[in-house]
Amino acid sequence: MKRRVFAGVSLSVMMMAMSAHAETVKIANIAELSGPGAAAGSVWSDGVDLAIDEINAQGGILGMQVDMSKYDTQTDPQVSRALVQKAIDEGAFALLGTVYSSSTVVNMLVAQQNGIPQFTASEAPSITQKGNPYIFRTNWGAQKGMPKIATYLKDQLGVSKVAVAWANTEFGKGGHDSFVENVKAAGLDVVADVPSEQGQADFSADVLKIKNSGAEAVFIYLTQEEAARFLMEAVKQGLDIPRIGDSVLTSEKVIDLAGPAANGAKSHAALTIAADDPLVQEFAAKFSKRFGYSPDYNGMKGYIGAYTIKYGTEMVGEVNSQKLADVVHGLCLDANTYPGVLIDMCWDDVGEVSRQSYMVEVKDGRETVSEVLPAN
Amino acid sequence: MAELLQILISGLSSGAIYALAAVGFTLLWQASQTINFAQGEFVMLPAFFVLAGMTLFGLPLWAAILTAFVLSIVILGAMFKKLVVEPMLPHGTMPLVIATIALGLLMKESVKEFYSAQGQPFPSLFPQHVMDFFGASVSVQDLCNLAVAFAAIIALQLFLQRTRTGRAMQATAQDPRVAEILGVDVKRMVMYTFLINGALAAIASILISPVYLAKFSNGETLGMIAFIAAIVGGFNQIRGALVGGLLIGVLDNLAAVYISAEYRTAIPLILLIVIIMVRPQGIMGTSEGRTV
Numbered sequence: 001m002k003r004r005v006f007a008g009v010s011l012s013v014m015m016m017a018m019s020a021h022a023e024t025v026k027i028a029n030i031a032e033l034s035g036p037g038a039a040a041g042s043v044w045s046d047g048v049d050l051a052i053d054e055i056n057a058q059g060g061i062l063g064m065q066v067d068m069s070k071y072d073t074q075t076d077p078q079v080s081r082a083l084v085q086k087a088i089d090e091g092a093f094a095l096l097g098t099v100y101s102s103s104t105v106v107n108m109l110v111a112q113q114n115g116i117p118q119f120t121a122s123e124a125p126s127i128t129q130k131g132n133p134y135i136f137r138t139n140w141g142a143q144k145g146m147p148k149i150a151t152y153l154k155d156q157l158g159v160s161k162v163a164v165a166w167a168n169t170e171f172g173k174g175g176h177d178s179f180v181e182n183v184k185a186a187g188l189d190v191v192a193d194v195p196s197e198q199g200q201a202d203f204s205a206d207v208l209k210i211k212n213s214g215a216e217a218v219f220i221y222l223t224q225e226e227a228a229r230f231l232m233e234a235v236k237q238g239l240d241i242p243r244i245g246d247s248v249l250t251s252e253k254v255i256d257l258a259g260p261a262a263n264g265a266k267s268h269a270a271l272t273i274a275a276d277d278p279l280v281q282e283f284a285a286k287f288s289k290r291f292g293y294s295p296d297y298n299g300m301k302g303y304i305g306a307y308t309i310k311y312g313t314e315m316v317g318e319v320n321s322q323k324l325a326d327v328v329h330g331l332c333l334d335a336n337t338y339p340g341v342l343i344d345m346c347w348d349d350v351g352e353v354s355r356q357s358y359m360v361e362v363k364d365g366r367e368t369v370s371e372v373l374p375a376n
Numbered sequence: 377m378a379e380l381l382q383i384l385i386s387g388l389s390s391g392a393i394y395a396l397a398a399v400g401f402t403l404l405w406q407a408s409q410t411i412n413f414a415q416g417e418f419v420m421l422p423a424f425f426v427l428a429g430m431t432l433f434g435l436p437l438w439a440a441i442l443t444a445f446v447l448s449i450v451i452l453g454a455m456f457k458k459l460v461v462e463p464m465l466p467h468g469t470m471p472l473v474i475a476t477i478a479l480g481l482l483m484k485e486s487v488k489e490f491y492s493a494q495g496q497p498f499p500s501l502f503p504q505h506v507m508d509f510f511g512a513s514v515s516v517q518d519l520c521n522l523a524v525a526f527a528a529i530i531a532l533q534l535f536l537q538r539t540r541t542g543r544a545m546q547a548t549a550q551d552p553r554v555a556e557i558l559g560v561d562v563k564r565m566v567m568y569t570f571l572i573n574g575a576l577a578a579i580a581s582i583l584i585s586p587v588y589l590a591k592f593s594n595g596e597t598l599g600m601i602a603f604i605a606a607i608v609g610g611f612n613q614i615r616g617a618l619v620g621g622l623l624i625g626v627l628d629n630l631a632a633v634y635i636s637a638e639y640r641t642a643i644p645l646i647l648l649i650v651i652i653m654v655r656p657q658g659i660m661g662t663s664e665g666r667t668v
Contacts, residue, residue, distance in 0.1 A: 035593065038493035168638060195638050201588040201597060204386035205632030205640070211513075212379055225495040225589060232587070236515040237382070238506045257497050257589055260504075 024067035025060065025319050027052070027309060028087030029302075030097040030107065035075030036199040037100045039224040039253050040298045044099050044121050045070065046291050047302025051340060061310050062319065073098055077106040084110045084118075092116065093321045094309045099298060100223075101127060101171035102198075108135045117312075117325040119305035121298055123246075124174035128352045134325050136351040138301040138308070139270045142175035142221075145246055145357065148373055149268045150182035152359065153217055157242055163192035163215035165206055165230055167222045175221040175246065183219075191215050200226055203233040210239065217242040220249050220265075228257035235261040247271060250360045250367050251296035262362045269360045271297035271343070274367035279335055279342045300342060307340025308333070346375075378511030383629045385509075389518035390587075391625020392525030396580035397602035398609065398617035399529060400573040405611055406549040407569035410461055411473055414480035416599020418573070422448045422581035423498055423590040424487050430499075437499055445578050453574030457567060480595060487592040498585035521583045528579050529618055532572065536614070545569060604644045608651045610661020619660050623647070 029048045032041025052068045060066055071087060073080035080103035087095060088110070094117050098104050101124030111118040112132045119136050120127065125143040127135060153159050162183055166176040172195070180190055192213035194206045207230065210218050218234075220227055220243055227249050234243060243265045248254065250267040273284040273295055283303060287295040309324070311333060316323040332346040345355040359371040397419050404410040412418070422444045429440030460479055464472040502520035506513050536542035547555040548565040556562045580598075588594050601624055609620025624644050631643040657663040 034488055034493040039495060042494060197638075197641060199593070199597070201594070202386075202390055202628070204390070205383065205629045206637060208379065208382055208386070208629075209633055209637070225591070228495075228497075229587070229589065235504065236506060236513075236517065238513040253494075257495060259497060 023064050025062070025064045025313070026067045026069070026091045026093060027306070028069045028071065028084075028090070028092035028095050030071045030073060030080060030083050030087060030095060032075040032099050032103070033070075033072035035073075036225070037073075037075035037103075037223070040099045040121070041073070041075070041097075043253065043296055044097070044298040044302040046287065047295060047299035047304075048096050048306050049302075050287055050290060050299075051303045051306035054340075055306065055310050061313050062317070064319070066310075073100075073103055075100060075103070077103040080104075080107045081110055083107070085114075088114045088116055093319050094313075094324060095119065096302065096305045096309070098122065099301075100169070101174065102169045104135075105130075105170050108132055111135070115325075116321050117309075117328065119308055121301040121305070122171065124170045125178055126170065126174055128350045131350070133329070133351075136308070136325075136328055136347055137353045138305040139247070139297065140353040140355060142171075142246065143178040144352070144354075144376060145268050145270065146175070146178040146182040148357065148376070149179065149219065149244065149246075150186040150188070152268065153183065153219075153244065154186045154188060157217055157244075159188065159216035159242075161189045161191045161214055161216050163194065163210040163213055163218040164190060165194045165196065165203075165210065165218060165220050165222060167198060167226060168195040169198050169223075171223070172221055179219055179221065192218075196222065196226060196230075198223070198226075201229060203230045204237070206230065207233045207237045207239055211237055215241060217244055220245040222248065224248055224251060224253045225257060228254045228262070231258040231261040231265060242266065244268075247297040250362050251298075252294045252367070253296055255362055255365055255367070260365070263365065264362065266359065266361045268373075269297065269358045269367075270355060271300045272358050272360050272367055272369065273297075273300070274360060274369045275343070275358060275372075276369065277343065279339050283342055304341050304345075307338070310340065311338050344375075379633070381510055382512035382514065383633055384626060385512065385514050385518055385522075387626030387629040388622055389521045389625070390584075390628070391605075391622035392522050392529075393580050393584045393621075394598070394601050394605050394625055395618045395621025396525050396528060396576050396583075397598055398605035398621045399532070399614050400576050401602060401606040402611055402614055402617045403569050403573050403576075405606075407545070407566045408457075408461060408465065409469060410465070411469070411476070412573075413473060413476040413599065413603075414483060414595075415577070415602055416595030416597070417480040417483040418448075418452050418577040418595070419580045419584070419598045419602075420590075420592065420595035421452065421483055421487065422578040423585035423594075424491050424592075425578075426582065426585075427496055427498065427590055428491065437501075441501075441582060444582070445575065448578035448581075449571050449574040451574070452577055453571035454567065456574070457570040461570070480599070484592050484595060491592070493592060495589035495591040498590045500586035501582065517586070524579065524583060528576065529614070532576075533614060541565075541568065601644060604648045606658075608644075608647055608658060610658030612662060613658070613660045616658050616660030620658070623659075 031045045071083040084107040099121040101122040104122035125141045166172040192210045245267045247269040255262045333341045354375045357373045425444035426440045429435040464475045502517045505516045544560045545565045605620035610616025632640040
């Protein structure tokens, strides 16, 4: 009798477990939650969490609740590679992350081998140039923004000599190469080319080199903490030339870290919470209320990535990694119908993104949009 | 010329802070043969005491700094000696070295877990004005950092050389058994050394965090640089640690400007190798005997 009761209970538990398993969709978020990339990775991760909770509150994906797993890469590419494999082994049908390009170029090969679509925050040009059919950006790559920056430097600032301070990482190298190529094509001279290491703390020599180079503007392509340190050192040394960057330079985190030194910095930003757009403002308000701080473009990318998985999967009509990857290639989502993407966006056949962009300036410690530029 | 002047001042400012941390290495080695591989984390932690005081308890900056100072002396000085060094030292130098490495990891991970993994802005004690000095733009913050670090090291030297307690500490470092026979309270002198190290770490932390930002991983770089500075200058001399710190600060900036920014991190290591090969006791070190 006891045996029968035990067998019955075991069977019931197994059936309940199977039923629970069948009613969830497994997605993994692999992000830089510690190490030098924590400033970016943790905001991305909060954006993902916000989106996933909303999706679950709205009934999930195809009526199934999302079972989210979160993994910390410690900003180590090899750790990120192992974690992508672990996430796939644990049943994730789609991946979110990583943020740092140095990690993504390593771990995306694992996702590719397993046929799992991966939605990354990374912006190094090389990521979508490797022919990987499973990688998708949540923001466009650096190479798409650089022509606009070169045009801005030449036509609006009227400079002929520029300096570039860049992170000597996969992210930085890609952006640097693309920047140099574009400004040279625009007829500008690069008079100082200053790489820095990930996590570099002392930027006095870097700023000094640029200051004495005769540059009329400096393009700053660093990650958040390094960008803040650079801006503080620039003020310390009285570097009074325009300081131009990408989304990072005028992000909330950089403004928070650099304080008044961030004032006057300008960027060509793909995503900004300063955008005069009701969906973006609604997202920023929800994010701030939940996490107690203002999001930046990484938070927006995480949010967009999670919603893209939902929209793509519902278009396919089933939880299928291959079909999700197929449907996102060439997909365009308009924000009115698909509010989770915040701004109208499209993916091409290599997972690259097209979307409108913004010229942003930091004034009185706040991002302000001076111009909206069309998608390219 | 102006460029060189600016490099020198920036380098000396950073180097003086490295020197504070390096002095800690030499002090503990002299007093108790302790190589403290958590020294970098000792410099990282007080900044978080200040931030916690300001954000969690609403203290003004001066009160938060004062609290951080006291906490550093108690936790990084007295408790470190009582809870880590005293139990481990009888087992030899290697177990103690491993224990300090473990302590460093514990401190780093604790800050990451209980405060934040992200860099935090840290208020500067000094104005951010820039002055023109023979064509070089020199920040008041750099000059003040340099002045405070120098003042701390000079005060330490004077304390050790001109006071009765300081001389007793020197005697303890040179030969604890003879010092004890002569009536010196050796245990107390060793404790003083640890307390001084806690105070120096707090000063270094408060000076460097406005530039580095307060971050749990700051100790990795600082600990390495301070260790190299101590060896380059001479592990058994305070003034050696000072020279080593300043030298590395200036060389780092010179290398970044005139050689290669990409290989700047290699310069202190190259210097270390050269010193070990040419003058193993360090620039100011002596090959025999120990003094504090």
